[in-house]
Amino acid sequence: xxxxxxxxxxxxxxxxxxxxxxxxxxxxxxxxxxxxxxxxxxxxxxxxxxxxxxxxxxxxxxxxxxxxxxxxxxxxxxxxxxxxxxxxxxxxxxxxxxxxxxxxxxxxxxxxxxxxxxxxxxxxxxxxxxxxxxxxxxxxxxxxxxxxxxxxxxxxxxxxxxxxxxxxxxxxxxxxxxxxxxxxxxxxxxxxxxxxxxxxxxxxxxxxxxxxxxxxxxxxxxxxxxxxxxxxxxxxxxxxxxxxxxxxxxxxxxxxxxxxxxxxxxxxxxxxxxxxxxxxxxxxxxxxx
Amino acid sequence: xxxxxxxxxxxxxxxxxxxxxxxxxxxxxxxxxxxxxxxxxxxxxxxxxxxxxxxxxxxxxxxxxxxxxxxxxxxxxxxxxxxxxxxxxxxxxxxxxxxxxxxxxxxxxxxxxxxxxxxxxxxxxxxxxxxxxxxxxxxxxxxxxxxxxxxxxxxxxxxxxxxxxxxxxxxxxxxxxxxxxxxxxxxxxxxxxxxxxxxxxxxxxxxxxxxxxxxxxxxxxxxxxxxxxxxxxxxxxx
Numbered sequence: 085x086x087x088x089x090x091x092x093x094x095x096x097x098x099x100x101x102x103x104x105x106x107x108x109x110x111x112x113x114x115x116x117x118x119x120x121x122x123x124x125x126x127x128x129x130x131x132x133x134x135x136x137x138x139x140x141x142x143x144x145x146x147x148x149x150x151x152x153x154x155x156x157x158x159x160x161x162x163x164x165x166x167x168x169x170x171x172x173x174x175x176x177x178x179x180x181x182x183x184x185x186x187x188x189x190x191x192x193x194x195x196x197x198x199x200x201x202x203x204x205x206x207x208x209x210x211x212x213x214x215x216x217x218x219x220x221x222x223x224x225x226x227x228x229x230x231x232x233x234x235x236x237x238x239x240x241x242x243x244x245x246x247x248x249x250x251x252x253x254x255x256x257x258x259x260x261x262x263x264x265x266x267x268x269x270x271x272x273x274x275x276x277x278x279x280x281x282x283x284x285x286x287x288x289x290x291x292x293x294x295x296x297x298x299x300x301x302x303x304x305x306x307x308x309x310x311x312x313x314x315x316x317x318x319x320x321x322x323x324x325x326x327x328x329x330x331x332x333x334x335x336x337x338x339x340x341x342x343x344x345x346x347x348x349x350x351x352x353x354x355x356x357x358x359x360x361x362x363x364x365x366x367x368x369x370x371x372x373x
Numbered sequence: 374x375x376x377x378x379x380x381x382x383x384x385x386x387x388x389x390x391x392x393x394x395x396x397x398x399x400x401x402x403x404x405x406x407x408x409x410x411x412x413x414x415x416x417x418x419x420x421x422x423x424x425x426x427x428x429x430x431x432x433x434x435x436x437x438x439x440x441x442x443x444x445x446x447x448x449x450x451x452x453x454x455x456x457x458x459x460x461x462x463x464x465x466x467x468x469x470x471x472x473x474x475x476x477x478x479x480x481x482x483x484x485x486x487x488x489x490x491x492x493x494x495x496x497x498x499x500x501x502x503x504x505x506x507x508x509x510x511x512x513x514x515x516x517x518x519x520x521x522x523x524x525x526x527x528x529x530x531x532x533x534x535x536x537x538x539x540x541x542x543x544x545x546x547x548x549x550x551x552x553x554x555x556x557x558x559x560x561x562x563x564x565x566x567x568x569x570x571x572x573x574x575x576x577x578x579x580x581x582x583x584x585x586x587x588x589x590x591x592x593x594x595x596x597x598x599x600x601x602x603x604x605x606x607x608x609x610x611x
Contacts, residue, residue, distance in 0.1 A: 243465070243469065243472075243473065244473070246462065246464065246465070247462050247465075247473055250462045250463065250464060250465075251460045251462060253424065253456050253460065254456055254460035254461070254462065254520075255473075256424070256443075256444040256445060257422070257444060257448070257453065257454045257455070257456055257460075257524070258448065258453075258473055258474050258523065258524070258526075258527065259444070259445045259448030259449060259453075259527055260445055261443065261445040262445075263443075
């Protein structure tokens with residue numbers, strides 16, 4: 085039971101990550117490959133504030149999200165001036181930089197040793213310790229995220245994002261400052277990724293740089309593509325399936341010597357088959373041009 | 374003078390695309406830029422509206438130097454481009470496409486937006502019929518009308534059209550040029566680039582003939598149509 089709840093909590097955190105990346109990748113059409121960097125910044129900010137300054141995780145969460153949003157400006161500023169593959173490579177590079185900083189700035193982040201003993205959340209003096217209480221907490225954040233992202237994509241602002249995805253030059257010709265909108269999208273996406281990172285840190289109570297590698301960014305991108313770009317329910321389905329499916333493979337009863345590589349291969353095969361049969365993703369309508 | 378281009382030079386990497394171009398457009402005119410592929414017509418248009426950065430020279434719009442301005446800033450000044458190949462937002466409906474044109478300028482004044490949409494529908498009744506339809510399902514002629522209508526939502530003083538007849542059936546070409554004339558009579562100055570030189574010159578007041586990055590001729594459109602050299606080299610007559 086604990087195990088099941090834990091999987092659901094992790095799935096919830098990934099839903100927030102996938103939704104916020106979907107705003108950047110799916111709705112605005114910017115192939116960003118550094119999303120884990122934002123959650124890394126959110127996670128480390130709120131953990132360090134809690135450990136070094138005794139700040140409440142709630143305030144840390146908010147500051148972490150804001151610092152991540154700030155980093156969204158820094159990362160987005162050069163990135164939004166690039167197109168397509170170049171943007172993907174630049175965000176990839178920036179993701180590597182953030183990971184390297186977390187790994188090598190030992191005096192601050194303790195590097196590969198990680199940060200143990202991060203305090204959990206408490207509500208009105210009660211420490212959240214049971215997993216189900218975290219599940220409820222994450223659920224609340226997931227609902228808030230869905231609500232806000234849904235409002236964003238269905239607003240006039242959201243339509244401008246779609247116009248940038250469909251044809252940036254036409255959008256410019258209509259008088260839209262597309263650079264500004266793309267940067268805003270990066271900031272919003274980074275903000276939510278920061279929240280997800282901070283939730284993760286205070287739930288697990290331990291973080292190290294290995295949770296925020298570029299592979300992690302790719303996993304989040306996979307969830308977005310798998311579920312369907314430019315589709316909110318798609319991101320949720322994608323995140324849940326890609327979290328739960330590898331866990332299900334544990335129960336296939338394979339001999340332990342081949343279990344791990346087999347799981348990786350089945351997982352990879354599933355992705356290949358899906359991209360061949362349904363390139364727009366499970367729920368999606370849009371695919372990369 | 375509405376638009377004045379002085380000694381404009383532009384490169385694509387190291388390839389010279391515009392070689393010391395000067396042209397001017399008066400208020401109320403239709404001016405056509407014609408010439409063979411790669412002569413620099415489209416580049417000139419893009420340099421005017423900020424999509425290509427010129428190496429040297431200047432562009433004056435209503436007496437103000439607009440070099441280096443972003444496209445969105447030029448739209449605010451009343452200079453608006455209908456890009457080549459129509460480029461409507463295919464997943465949006467006709468109405469949504471028009472509303473996209475309305476967002477910036479009227480900043481929330483929905484009555485102004487509605488008024489302008491009605492005007493576009495008056496000009497292009499077929500768009501009204503299809504207003505709920507996804508614009509990707511329109512014919513290329515209808516898409517071109519939508520692209521022009523969308524630009525008109527910004528109420529431009531100078532409308533730049535890049536190859537408005539590209540990929541249209543001969544029937545639609547006539548319609549589109551008739552509409553361009555109507556828009557012009559309504560008070561919008563028009564600068565267009567066109568492969569279909571004869572058609573463009575029939576509707577334009579003046580024309581510039583481009584050849585390998587330079588302007589070879591400039592004259593009244595009807596004189597260009599009569600000019601033997603232009604007829605032989607650019608209109609395909611013997």
